Amino acid sequence: xxxxxxxxxxxxxxxxxxxxxxxxxxxxxxxxxxxxxxxxxxxxxxxxxxxxxxxxxxxxxxxxxxxxxxxxxxxxxxxxxxxxxxxxxxxxxxxxxxxxxxxxxxxxxxxxxxxxxxxxxxxxxxxxxxxxxxxxxxxxxxxxxxxxxxxxxxxxxxxxxxxxxxxxxxxxxxxxxxxxxxxxxxxxxxxxxxxxxxxxxxxxxxxxxxxxxxxxxxxxxxxxxxxxxxxxxxxxxxxxxxxxxxxxxxxxxxxxxxxxxxxxxxxxxxxxxxxxxxxxxxxxxxxxxxxxxxxxxxxxxxxxxxxxxxxxxxxxxxxxxxxxxxxxxxxxxxxxxxxxxxxxxxxxxxxxxx
Amino acid sequence: xxxxxxxxxxxxxxxxxxxxxxxxxxxxxxxxxxxxxxxxxxxxxxxxxxxxxxxxxxxxxxxxxxxxxxxxxxxxxxxxxxxxxxxxxxxxxxxxxxxxxxxxxxxxxxxxxxxxxxxxxxxxxxxxxxxxxxxxxxxxxxxxxxxxxxxxxxxxxxxxxxxxxxxxxxxxxxxxxxxxxxxxxxxxxxxxxxxxxxxxxxxxxxxxxxxxxxxxxxxxxxxxxxxxxxxxxxxxxxxxxxxxxxxxxxxxxxxxxxxxxxxxxxxxxxxxxxxxxxxxxxxxxxxxxxxxxxxxxxxxxxxxxxxxxxxxxxxxxxxxxxxxxxxxxxxxxxxxxxxxxxxxxxxxxxxxxxxxxxxxxxxxxxxxxxxxxxxxxxxxxxxxxxxxxxxxxxxxxxxxxxxxxxxxxxxxxxxxxxxxxxxxxxxxxxxxxxxxxxxxxxxxxxxxxxxxxxxxxxxxxxxxxxxxxxxxxxxxxxxxxxxxxxxxxxxxxxxxxxxxxxxxxxxxxxxxxxxxxxxxxxxxxxxxxxxxxxxxxxxxxxxxxxxxxxxxxxxxxxxxxxxxxxxxxxxxxxxxxxxxxxxxxxxx
Numbered sequence: 001x002x003x004x005x006x007x008x009x010x011x012x013x014x015x016x017x018x019x020x021x022x023x024x025x026x027x028x029x030x031x032x033x034x035x036x037x038x039x040x041x042x043x044x045x046x047x048x049x050x051x052x053x054x055x056x057x058x059x060x061x062x063x064x065x066x067x068x069x070x071x072x073x074x075x076x077x078x079x080x081x082x083x084x085x086x087x088x089x090x091x092x093x094x095x096x097x098x099x100x101x102x103x104x105x106x107x108x109x110x111x112x113x114x115x116x117x118x119x120x121x122x123x124x125x126x127x128x129x130x131x132x133x134x135x136x137x138x139x140x141x142x143x144x145x146x147x148x149x150x151x152x153x154x155x156x157x158x159x160x161x162x163x164x165x166x167x168x169x170x171x172x173x174x175x176x177x178x179x180x181x182x183x184x185x186x187x188x189x190x191x192x193x194x195x196x197x198x199x200x201x202x203x204x205x206x207x208x209x210x211x212x213x214x215x216x217x218x219x220x221x222x223x224x225x226x227x228x229x230x231x232x233x234x235x236x237x238x239x240x241x242x243x244x245x246x247x248x249x250x251x252x253x254x255x256x257x258x259x260x261x262x263x264x265x266x267x268x269x270x271x272x273x274x275x276x277x278x279x280x281x282x283x284x285x286x287x288x289x290x291x292x293x294x295x296x297x298x299x300x301x302x303x304x305x306x307x308x309x310x311x312x313x314x315x316x317x318x319x320x321x322x323x324x325x326x327x328x329x330x331x332x333x334x335x336x337x338x339x340x341x342x343x344x345x346x347x348x349x350x351x352x353x354x
Numbered sequence: 355x356x357x358x359x360x361x362x363x364x365x366x367x368x369x370x371x372x373x374x375x376x377x378x379x380x381x382x383x384x385x386x387x388x389x390x391x392x393x394x395x396x397x398x399x400x401x402x403x404x405x406x407x408x409x410x411x412x413x414x415x416x417x418x419x420x421x422x423x424x425x426x427x428x429x430x431x432x433x434x435x436x437x438x439x440x441x442x443x444x445x446x447x448x449x450x451x452x453x454x455x456x457x458x459x460x461x462x463x464x465x466x467x468x469x470x471x472x473x474x475x476x477x478x479x480x481x482x483x484x485x486x487x488x489x490x491x492x493x494x495x496x497x498x499x500x501x502x503x504x505x506x507x508x509x510x511x512x513x514x515x516x517x518x519x520x521x522x523x524x525x526x527x528x529x530x531x532x533x534x535x536x537x538x539x540x541x542x543x544x545x546x547x548x549x550x551x552x553x554x555x556x557x558x559x560x561x562x563x564x565x566x567x568x569x570x571x572x573x574x575x576x577x578x579x580x581x582x583x584x585x586x587x588x589x590x591x592x593x594x595x596x597x598x599x600x601x602x603x604x605x606x607x608x609x610x611x612x613x614x615x616x617x618x619x620x621x622x623x624x625x626x627x628x629x630x631x632x633x634x635x636x637x638x639x640x641x642x643x644x645x646x647x648x649x650x651x652x653x654x655x656x657x658x659x660x661x662x663x664x665x666x667x668x669x670x671x672x673x674x675x676x677x678x679x680x681x682x683x684x685x686x687x688x689x690x691x692x693x694x695x696x697x698x699x700x701x702x703x704x705x706x707x708x709x710x711x712x713x714x715x716x717x718x719x720x721x722x723x724x725x726x727x728x729x730x731x732x733x734x735x736x737x738x739x740x741x742x743x744x745x746x747x748x749x750x751x752x753x754x755x756x757x758x759x760x761x762x763x764x765x766x767x768x769x770x771x772x773x774x775x776x777x778x779x780x781x782x783x784x785x786x787x788x789x790x791x792x793x794x795x796x797x798x799x800x801x802x803x804x805x806x807x808x809x810x811x812x813x814x815x816x817x818x819x820x821x822x823x824x825x826x827x828x829x830x831x832x833x834x835x836x837x838x839x840x841x842x843x844x845x846x847x848x849x850x851x852x853x854x855x856x857x858x859x860x861x862x863x864x865x866x867x868x869x870x871x872x873x874x875x876x877x878x879x880x881x882x883x884x885x886x887x888x889x890x891x892x893x894x895x896x897x898x899x900x901x902x903x904x905x906x907x908x909x910x911x912x913x914x915x916x917x918x919x920x921x922x923x924x925x926x927x928x929x930x931x932x933x934x935x936x937x938x939x940x941x942x
């Protein structure tokens with residue numbers, strides 16, 4: 001039955017026929033059913049979901065999942081509501097979420113499946129839907145980054161970086177060169193720098209907030225410092241850059257000047273291996289979280305690349321993934337773009353002794 | 355299970371698919387090794403396989419992940435033994451619509467918009483803006499041809515027009531569990547055909563392996579040799595003719611702007627009109643479809659459904675309500691119905707649903723024979739406006755659409771028409787330009803400058819200005835004007851129409867009459883709301899046919915009391931004109 005294909009179906013476009021099913025789902029997880037979903041959210045006890053399982057010390061806990069603003073209890077903006085009223089009154093639901101960026105009370109989700117970016121602004125309690133910069137429609141927005149009061153969008157379809165402010169206004173952008181295909185983004189707030197993984201030209205680019213190039217490193221190859229489809233990026237507290245070197249099946253680390261520091265990972269289907277590495281991020285303790293789309297899981301490594309643990313498995317239920325891609329960490333929250341379950345899942349870093 | 359290592363990999367690459375050959379794959383965009391072709395930046399030379407970790411076997415590993423030699427126990431996960439992940443098991447029990455399984459997982463893990471083209475999902479049409487709402491999200495989230503579904507006998511029974519899966523021949527293959535996957539249409543190892551397709555898609559040859567549409571092969575679209583006019587481009591895969599582009603003229607298997615049925619445009623007419631506006635097909639329907647009175651296909655979107663039941667569907671009109679683009683053809687398919695209407699559903703004169711209409715009027719009755727006409731222009735004594743009831747051959751009189759008419763002595767019928775002739779809805783409801791002998795004007799009830807989509811002028815004011823051929827040209831095309839007005843032995847048409855200025859429509863209801871012979875069903879109010887015919891001084895309002903060429907009326911019209919008046923009669927004819935107050939006051 002089609003209605004069962006995704007777990008988080010609380011978004012407002014759902015038809016009445018699926019209400020009964022929805023009720024069952026709501027009892028199981030904290031999905032929402034309407035505009036004022038927070039008040040309607042059931043408080044049904046649910047077994048705590050942690051990884052690793054006992055008796056190992058729990059390190060990661062499942063918290064929630066969302067597919068639209070009402071799942072988060074945030075309203076859509078007046079403008080979005082008005083335009084939706086005209087277009088049919090439905091809420092904009094994720095189609096194929098990919099890149100994520102989280103900063104304080106803002107969650108931005110690039111959705112190349114829908115050709116737009118969803119911005120959930122928790123403090124202003126509203127959802128922005130960005131589908132165009134002035135009159136130019138987004139092509140294939142695959143990743144986002146937040147730097148200062150700007151939102152940067154990597155538009156792989158149009159080989160350009162688009163810039164928005166958090167009122168939904170367009171603040172310009174710039175095109176990358178011939179042969180480039182912008183993929184993952186990462187922001188280094190301390191250096192006011194935006195990193196762009198260029199999967200087309202097999203390099204990593206650094207820009208200042210206005211798009212002036214400040215750094216470029218890498219070229220195609222398999223040697224140290226070379227890339228074969230660099231896709232996702234992360235920056236640690238020291239400004240070191242971590243690059244998912246997708247088809248070399250490894251993660252490489254560079255310092256803020258682009259100097260190669262090291263690499264880890266090898267191809268395989270075993271625990272600790274990489275098959276289709278994607279989104280990457282670091283927690284406060286410097287542990288590396290790496291999505292693997294084919295494993296439908298997130299593997300954790302320490303800063304030396306030693307394998308620590310895994311969470312997630314294939315499926316549609318909470319804590320399951322279906323070809324996940326992007327990953328972001330903000331404080332102790334882990335956000336995973338669960339692309340083919342059409343949702344974002346949220347986990348908590350529990351910390352503890354190493 | 356103990357990890358097996360990599361020893362078998364070169365063996366697999368060579369043995370499992372000898373036809374593939376590393377050499378073949380090496381030259382394709384799917385050679386993803388650092389020295390490969392895959393998305394190599396323009397102008398740069400390959401680095402060469404030597405730069406890779408091993409050698410030629412690198413070609414396989416990007417999709418065929420080697421079994422691990424190094425599965426590890428997690429430092430934080432001591433209780434969990436080293437494990438092996440399952441990357442793409444394909445079990446039918448896990449199959450859910452929209453969730454790629456099997457080998458398709460491998461394709462989509464790279465076709466994500468980063469490593470490779472990822473527009474395998476809906477891309478909004480910038481001209482229309484973002485699509486939201488139940489029309490898109492509530493039905494099918496994908497704008498791509500579905501994958502990872504079981505193609506079995508049960509599916510063939512549920513969904514018409516599919517080949518028996520056991521008869522699939524040649525290139526299109528299901529996976530080992532009988533599911534359609536990316537690999538059914540694409541062979542990732544071979545780019546012998548465009549887009550890694552398993553066969554050349556010329557003349558729909560890939561699609562029709564599974565999609566067996568009856569009569570498609572003989573249809574106008576499948577056989578069309580039409581090319582684009584100078585400066586225009588044909589929609590589709592880029593072949594020179596419509597027939598070669600085939601399915602792709604209207605459908606797009608990936609990233610279709612209209613996800614339902616994978617159409618090339620968001621609006622249904624947006625699929626048809628780019629060709630049927632004179633750019634490819636000869637006739638321009640775009641301008642006709644917005645004439646003063648028209649079937650406004652542009653005013654409905656996403657309402658039509660191929661499985662709809664006319665008795666319960668919401669009112670709408672789309673090109674495909676009257677034309678089956680998979681079966682339509684010029685001329686005729688052999689039956690009574692015109693070729694362009696081949697394979698279209700209908701409603702019989704009795705109100706029964708037909709999957710395929712046998713007569714043109716049955717197609718019209720899908721809408722015009724279900725309910726009363728919401729846009730009725732005039733009011734009549736018997737104010738039924740459901741055309742199916744009006745033209746019913748059981749009625750005392752009717753225009754001979756559904757059967758031969760009842761009257762053997764029709765006054766002034768123009769040769770070659772005889773009382774045994776049949777008419778069609780389109781005899782009267784048609785593009786008025788076609789009657790003006792404009793050879794390029796599209797025929798059919800698409801639109802007309804005369805309401806309601808009339809083939810010629812026909813005035814419905816109760817009392818019009820001076821009678822002329824032009825004012826009732828629609829009637830005079832079959833009913834000879836001079837005969838009607840010169841005869842003195844039957845009903846005095848000359849007196850009523852020419853001298854009094856009454857419209858034909860004051861007494862005759864063109865579709866038929868459920869009460870009287872000769873299509874008599876008096877107009878009570880005309881299109882301006884003016885009172886036309888009322889009861890006689892005795893309170894009677896009716897017409898009695900008393901035999902050939904004779905009859906009587908009970909009515910009051912323009913102040914004249916007929917209680918009754920009989921014809922033929924001296925009293926009735928002979929120029930004793932009564933000036934009508936209605937006529938004086940309504941010089942329209």
